[in-house]
Amino acid sequence: MFAAPLTDDVELRPLNPWHAEEFLANLDRSREHISPWVSPSFVAADLDAARHVLQRYADRWARDDGGIWGIWSGGTLVGGVLLVSLSTASGVCEAGCWLEPTAVGRGLVTRAVERVIDWAFVERGLHRVEWRTNAGNVRSIAVARRLGMRRDGVLREVLPGPQGRVDLEIWSVLAPEWRARRAGVPS
Numbered sequence: 540m541f542a543a544p545l546t547d548d549v550e551l552r553p554l555n556p557w558h559a560e561e562f563l564a565n566l567d568r569s570r571e572h573i574s575p576w577v578s579p580s581f582v583a584a585d586l587d588a589a590r591h592v593l594q595r596y597a598d599r600w601a602r603d604d605g606g607i608w609g610i611w612s613g614g615t616l617v618g619g620v621l622l623v624s625l626s627t628a629s630g631v632c633e634a635g636c637w638l639e640p641t642a643v644g645r646g647l648v649t650r651a652v653e654r655v656i657d658w659a660f661v662e663r664g665l666h667r668v669e670w671r672t673n674a675g676n677v678r679s680i681a682v683a684r685r686l687g688m689r690r691d692g693v694l695r696e697v698l699p700g701p702q703g704r705v706d707l708e709i710w711s712v713l714a715p716e717w718r719a720r721r722a723g724v725p726s
Contacts, residue, residue, distance in 0.1 A: 554609035630666035674706035683710035
């Protein structure tokens with residue numbers, strides 16, 4: 540089984556449909572915290588819906604156009620990272636994340652996304668990793684900055700939200716920038 544350590548007691552590993560009960564429990568602990576920031580179709584409300592979300596990503600993995608990994612802290616699923624999309628033809632993928640409140644502030648998402656970006660550039664030979672976030676999601680924007688991403692722009696009022704339309708920020712990092720950053724070359 541694949542598992543990548545993020546800290547002494549936290550690891551990143553694939554999140555599969557058979558994890559649906561754990562995933563639903565994580566979403567139940569996270570629901571209020573992540574609902575303003577993630578797609579409603581991701582925040583499953585029951586076991587069948589949780590299984591469907593994970594199956595959707597398992598199918599994407601099988602088609603080579605996405606994937607999902609869980610972050611386990613002390614054996615408990617506390618969040619995860621995903622490739623919302625992946626296109627080897629264009630060399631572009633979009634990364635995303637979610638995390639329950641008890642795990643916030645420990646750098647887990649940043650470490651996990653670093654692993655996924657490394658995989659996308661080194662193993663898959665992609666050229667660009669995108670990070671799309673609600674313009675009001677300061678934590679997500681901070682992750683993009685910590686990852687060395689650049690803000691490409693804003694899609695104004697592109698998404699419906701509970702208080703009206705929402706701006707979406709697009710951030711990205713390119714493979715040469717990532718390699719230079721990992722090698723310690725100043726940008």
